[in-house]
Amino acid sequence: MKKRWRFALLTVAGVLIVAQFFGPARTNPAADPRLAFQAQMEVPAAVQEIVSRSCRDCHTNETRWPWYSYVAPVSWLVIHDVNHGRSHLNFSEWGRLRPDDAEDLLEEICEVAEKGEMPLRSYLLLHPDARLSSTDVQALCTWSAAARGQLRGARDHEK
Numbered sequence: 001m002k003k004r005w006r007f008a009l010l011t012v013a014g015v016l017i018v019a020q021f022f023g024p025a026r027t028n029p030a031a032d033p034r035l036a037f038q039a040q041m042e043v044p045a046a047v048q049e050i051v052s053r054s055c056r057d058c059h060t061n062e063t064r065w066p067w068y069s070y071v072a073p074v075s076w077l078v079i080h081d082v083n084h085g086r087s088h089l090n091f092s093e094w095g096r097l098r099p100d101d102a103e104d105l106l107e108e109i110c111e112v113a114e115k116g117e118m119p120l121r122s123y124l125l126l127h128p129d130a131r132l133s134s135t136d137v138q139a140l141c142t143w144s145a146a147a148r149g150q151l152r153g154a155r156d157h158e159k
């Protein structure tokens with residue numbers, strides 16, 4: 001019995017070691033700073049601070065990768081969240097959005113904040129400081145409404 005346990009443990013250890021060599025890569029792709037959301041529109045300092053504190057790790061190219069993001073299989077989950085998050089919304093590459101999509105995203109930012117859907121619950125467990133206060137939600141929504149107004153104004157102006 002003892003030998004079997006040792007074999008089982010060694011097998012698990014072996015699989016974990018091999019797993020470290022597989023899976024997606026952590027990336028922080030360089031982006032033209034002119035594409036960043038704060039370069040594309042007016043963003044109050046308070047909102048920049050909220051995004052940096054609560055959204056940045058999954059919605060910018062400036063992810064702060066925690067130590068467990070280096071250890072498979074947890075790393076696979078973390079990297080998946082970041083890649084998935086960036087694919088929906090990337091504050092570092094805001095300038096790539098079509099105005100219509102930018103407007104929709106701005107609306108959704110306020111929505112997910114109000115509903116408490118973001119930051120993801122799994123993230124809050126390890127980053128309790130990222131939880132949005134009601135003041136944070138208000139700041140995000142006030143900014144979102146103003147920025148949408150500006151986008152619409154710019155579009156009407158072009159017509």
Ligand code: HEC
Nearest residue numbers: 054055057058081084085088089108109112118119120123
């Ligand atoms: C731990 C990673 C993580 C953090 C932190 C995080 N998000 Fe997300 N976010 C995701 C993922 C993954 C998705 C896409 C999947 C989904 O909708 O659940 C997403 C989707 C979204 C969407 C929907 C976009 C769309 O196309 O529908 C919005 C808006 C959003 N996040 C805003 C925020 C805001 C604002 C913050 C900060 C207050 C934030 N997120 C923090 C991971 C994160």
